[in-house]
Amino acid sequence: MKAILGVLSAALTFTIAVPAQAQFAKPEDAVKYRKASFTVMSAHFGRLGAMANGRVPYDAKAAAENAEVVNTLAKLPWSAFGEGTDKGDTRAKPEIWKESAKFKEASDKMVAEVAKLNTAAKAGNIDALKAAFGPAAASCKACHDNFRKD
Numbered sequence: 001m002k003a004i005l006g007v008l009s010a011a012l013t014f015t016i017a018v019p020a021q022a023q024f025a026k027p028e029d030a031v032k033y034r035k036a037s038f039t040v041m042s043a044h045f046g047r048l049g050a051m052a053n054g055r056v057p058y059d060a061k062a063a064a065e066n067a068e069v070v071n072t073l074a075k076l077p078w079s080a081f082g083e084g085t086d087k088g089d090t091r092a093k094p095e096i097w098k099e100s101a102k103f104k105e106a107s108d109k110m111v112a113e114v115a116k117l118n119t120a121a122k123a124g125n126i127d128a129l130k131a132a133f134g135p136a137a138a139s140c141k142a143c144h145d146n147f148r149k150d
């Protein structure tokens with residue numbers, strides 16, 4: 001029993017230690033993963049936008065919950081833009097790989113703006129949410145304009 005546990009724990013340590021990219025068995029899996037994370041992120045970001053833009057009544061608890069989800073998801077897609085994931089069912093532009101420093105900068109910017117949005121949403125007032133939503137949305141759009149096909 002002890003031996004089995006030892007092997008399992010060694011296997012788990014290895015799984016955690018390998019680079020994120022190696023966690024996808026096939027490039028298609030990485031493409032699916034990043035699209036899924038953007039899709040779910042967009043749903044929760046949209047709920048924040050609806051409140052920030054007054055389309056639905058402000059609900060501090062819902063805002064905090066949605067911002068927390070967006071903040072977690074914002075960190076996920078980037079490891080799924082590895083080698084060989086420029087093809088298939090994707091609107092990713094070649095610039096992602098050709099101008100990778102620029103892409104990294106744009107994605108870091110989005111992660112940073114979303115972290116600010118999360119802090120703002122937790123503050124529990126609509127003005128803080130409104131102030132942080134615009135820059136966060138702009139950081140999404142900047143990446144779409146430069147790195148995503150229409």
Ligand code: ASC
Pocket residue numbers: 042043045046049137138140141
């Ligand atoms: C959204 C969503 C995006 C961003 C972007 C902001 O709600 O799904 O990708 O906002 O459109 O410009």
